[in-house]
Amino acid sequence: MTVQPEGAPCWADAMFGDVEGAKTFYGEVIGWTFGESSPEYGDYTLAHVDGKAVGAVLPPLPGQEEKPQWCLYLASEDVAATAARIRENGGALLMEPTQVGEFGSMCMAREPSGAVFGVWQAGTREGFEAMGTPGAYAWAEVFTREPEKADGFFSAVFGYGQKRMEDEGVDFRLYDLGDRPLLGRMRMTDDFPPEVPSYVNVYFTVADCDDAVAKATKLGGRLRFGPMTTPFGRFAALTDPQGAAVSVIDVTTTEGETPKTTDVS
Missing domain, CATH: 3.10.180.10 (2,3-Dihydroxybiphenyl 1,2-Dioxygenase, domain 1)
Known part of the structure; x- marks a missing residue:
């Protein structure tokens, strides 16, 4: 790449x-x-x-x-x-x-x-050699309790534009460069235990989300959310057996209309 x-x-x-x-x-x-x-x-x-x-x-x-x-x-x-x-x-x-x-x-x-x-x-290693295919990186979101701080920081450091998702149920923004969405930003709610700090949630692509969840739980992982089908794919949030948060998504299984966004750059 x-x-x-x-x-x-x-x-x-x-x-x-x-x-x-x-x-x-x-x-x-x-x-x-x-x-x-x-x-x-x-x-x-x-x-x-x-x-x-x-x-x-x-x-x-x-x-x-x-x-x-x-x-x-x-x-x-x-x-x-x-x-x-x-x-x-x-x-x-x-x-x-x-x-x-x-x-x-x-x-x-x-x-x-x-x-x-x-x-x-x-240098000689550019980074991901595949993206968006089964087994490869798919997406990431910044989960934060102080979204104003994160929004200002990332735009200032990397020049991101921002779009707010028009959904009263969540405080979510897209960080983008031109027409290319790069990251999501989600406000952490009271559903997150107070000891959980802000973090970046990484999604990896899988061919079958439910199969990946079944394998993960069998191997000692914990299902935190999902599986849920969205306009972007069917995904689930997991904690691996050693405590690392990770999400899996099948981008070929989608449902519903893409949420509208408003430019707030």
Whole structure:
């Protein structure tokens, strides 16, 4: 694939205390196979579908033995410049811009409402080698208790336009670049336990949502929501056996009309 434009989702990975357990779970539920780990890069292990890289798993770095969570990376043409904008707009850098061999450069950040994300400047590794097909990345949403902070931050740092969904039942926005929707933003309601921080929810495509849910629960995962059919696909929100939130979606099974949106850029 070509290098993604500034601010577009381009990669996802997660740290797991039990990497082999994660491989078993995601291999069964999403259909991933795994390459050899790279000891020189912290045993980073690529996940593949049909030979194409679609994500990665790795063990925790020393001092980072926290609950696993999927990290979405947003593309940058200049990671140092993006890091500067993150600071200028109230974000925090968790990892300063770092060169990752010939593959590219990265940093890790937390936006002002608390969601963690990564930034990736491509070198020889551009990011996802497949998107929107079974086993590959589909979509992501920023879940936040302070949507005004997230909205202002992401637009300032990445230049996103914003559209508000015309639904009185939810506070949801689309972040876009021109006509291309890139991310969703959802206000967290009281349905979320107070100890759950803001986070980025990553969706992976599956051929059959119900089958993926059945496999996930059999392997010790927990169903948090769904399966539910929407105009965008049939999806379910899961927690994997190690505590990482992840969603699966069958984009071929749809129902209903696409909700109307209003430009609020």
